[in-house]
Amino acid sequence: RTWRTKKTNNQRAQLPAGSRGWPLVGETLHFVSSAYSPRPERFMDKRRLMYGKVFRSHLFGSPTIVSTDAEVSRRILQSDASSFVPWYPKSLTELMGKSSILLINGNLQRRVHGLIGAFFKSPDLKAQITGDMRMYVQESMAKWKDHQLIHIQDETKNVVFQILVKALIGLEKEKEMAFLKQQFKEFIAGLMSLPVKLPGSRLYRSLQAKKRMGMLIESIIEEKRKNNSGCATRDVVDVLINDASDQLTDDLISDNMIDLMIPAEDSVPVLVTLAVKYLSECPLALQHVQEENTQLKKRRSLVGEDLRWTDYMSLSFTQDVITETLRMGNIISGIMRKAVKDVEIRGHLIPKGWCVLTYFRSVHLDENHYGEAYRFDPWRWKDRDMSSSCSFTPFGGGQRLCPGLDLARLEAAIFLHHLVTNFTWAAEEDQIVNFPTVRLKRGLPIRVRRKS
Numbered sequence: 008r009t010w011r012t013k014k015t016n017n018q019r020a021q022l023p024a025g026s027r028g029w030p031l032v033g034e035t036l037h038f039v040s041s042a043y044s045p046r047p048e049r050f051m052d053k054r055r056l057m058y059g060k061v062f063r064s065h066l067f068g069s070p071t072i073v074s075t076d077a078e079v080s081r082r083i084l085q086s087d088a089s090s091f092v093p094w095y096p097k098s099l100t101e102l103m104g105k106s107s108i109l110l111i112n113g114n115l116q117r118r119v120h121g122l123i124g125a126f127f128k129s130p131d132l133k134a135q136i137t138g139d140m141r142m143y144v145q146e147s148m149a150k151w152k153d154h155q156l157i158h159i160q161d162e163t164k165n166v167v168f169q170i171l172v173k174a175l176i177g178l179e180k181e182k183e184m185a186f187l188k189q190q191f192k193e194f195i196a197g198l199m200s201l202p203v204k205l206p207g208s209r210l211y212r213s214l215q216a217k218k219r220m221g222m223l224i225e226s227i228i229e230e231k232r233k234n235n236s237g238c239a240t241r242d243v244v245d246v247l248i249n250d251a252s253d254q255l256t257d258d259l260i261s262d263n264m265i266d267l268m269i270p271a272e273d274s275v276p277v278l279v280t281l282a283v284k285y286l287s288e289c290p291l292a293l294q295h296v297q298e299e300n301t302q303l304k305k306r307r308s309l310v311g312e313d314l315r316w317t318d319y320m321s322l323s324f325t326q327d328v329i330t331e332t333l334r335m336g337n338i339i340s341g342i343m344r345k346a347v348k349d350v351e352i353r354g355h356l357i358p359k360g361w362c363v364l365t366y367f368r369s370v371h372l373d374e375n376h377y378g379e380a381y382r383f384d385p386w387r388w389k390d391r392d393m394s395s396s397c398s399f400t401p402f403g404g405g406q407r408l409c410p411g412l413d414l415a416r417l418e419a420a421i422f423l424h425h426l427v428t429n430f431t432w433a434a435e436e437d438q439i440v441n442f443p444t445v446r447l448k449r450g451l452p453i454r455v456r457r458k459s
């Protein structure tokens with residue numbers, strides 16, 4: 008079968024131009040070596056010049072259409088499972104299991120997504136998270152000594168994990184928290200491993216860790232079902248077990264609690280760490296953030312009140328700093344889908360069985376969308392509406408739009424607030440690593456000094 012063209016609505020959809028690369032590996036090696044560099048988008052830039060913003064390639068064992076076009080990517084994300092389903096490397100799908108929210112489609116995905124999304128948006132949860140986050144952040148910062156070297160990435164990881172586990176399964180006990188953290192570390196280490204499940208292999212050990220986490224979570228679900236009065240919803244497990252439909256079995260709930268930790272556990276700490284890095288390199292922005300936060304803190308302390316979640320979300324410059332960090336940082340640089348039928352988008356043919364990579368990073372760093380795209384410039388967001396724009400998609404879009412986006416912004420704002428109002432610091436040299444996940448090579452060490 009040839010894929011060159013396909014007639015749809017009297018128009019000829021074209022298979023985008025591009026290259027298959029080498030036999031078997033395709034262009035994967037070029038893609039990966041570029042992904043490891045400080046400028047992963049170079050792989051795309053080169054091909055954009057030769058073939059246009061949408062081109063074909065061969066990546067990770069599959070023929071792939073790459074979209075660096077904001078409008079085409081938007082249409083892909085908005086399509087439902089009758090056109091595209093999620094695609095992840097094999098080791099990841101093995102670890103996630105069949106009923107994972109990240110993999111399921113249709114009604115069940117919409118139901119679970121809707122329940123989780125509504126809970127994460129609820130003012131009650133935000134109020135709870137604000138209180139918890141403040142407590143954990145203050146606890147953690149109280150230990151910082153003058154001139155001590157603090158690794159922001161580790162500090163935030165610690166705090167965010169505890170908040171997440173409490174929001175998901177209501178767990179607070181220190182011993183069980185430590186156990187879960189240890190197991191999760193073991194589990195996540197296998198996400199990018201070879202898909203070999205033999206005893207002793209990386210993937211096998213990760214699956215064993217997932218099993219141990221599952222046992223703990225199932226015992227929590229059982230306990231909740233026993234004591235459940237049917238009304239209190241303090242965490243995501245409560246929301247899912249109170250759901251009236253019988254679709255959500257204990258197994259599905261337990262598995263999903265672990266899978267939910269995958270997109271949440273690392274991304275928020277990286278967001279905060281990048282924000283601290285960019286601020287450290289832009290004294291004027293840091294000064295604005297400091298002023299904005301100090302003023303709010305003073306206003307609240309005059310009336311003897313703690314900050315509420317709405318306060319953090321209304322810190323407009325701080326939120327612009329977070330937005331700009333999301334644009335430059337590209338914590339999730341793109342998303343893979345697989346076409347379940349021939350799909351035509353704006354004259355481009357995406358053949359059935361092919362993968363499609365919507366690459367946000369190229370859009371976020373495109374000079375046509377953002378002047379001086381490589382400059383950290385939070386002021387660019389003043390009066391700019393990002394909600395209607397398809398050129399800003401750090402949280403994806405459409406059916407699978409990240410349900411944790413408010414939470415991520417809130418947590419980042421709370422951490423930044425406590426950092427800038429209590430400390431000054433000097434950041435040490437560090438480098439951003441972009442692959443397989445974005446992180447700071449040294450975890451961003453900063454030398455802190457408590458404000459008098």
Ligand code: HEM
Pocket residue numbers: 093108109110116120267270271274275278338339342400401402403404406407408409410411412414415
């Ligand atoms: C800076 C932080 C974060 C970023 C950049 C981010 C980014 C994303 C993106 C791009 C997607 C779309 C995936 C797709 O279309 O296949 C997504 C989905 C998702 N995110 Fe986030 N995320 C963040 C934080 C969180 C947090 C804190 C949570 C949970 C507490 C979370 C939970 C999820 C879930 C469950 C999905 C899958 C939704 C579905 O497929 O229905 N994320 N995230």
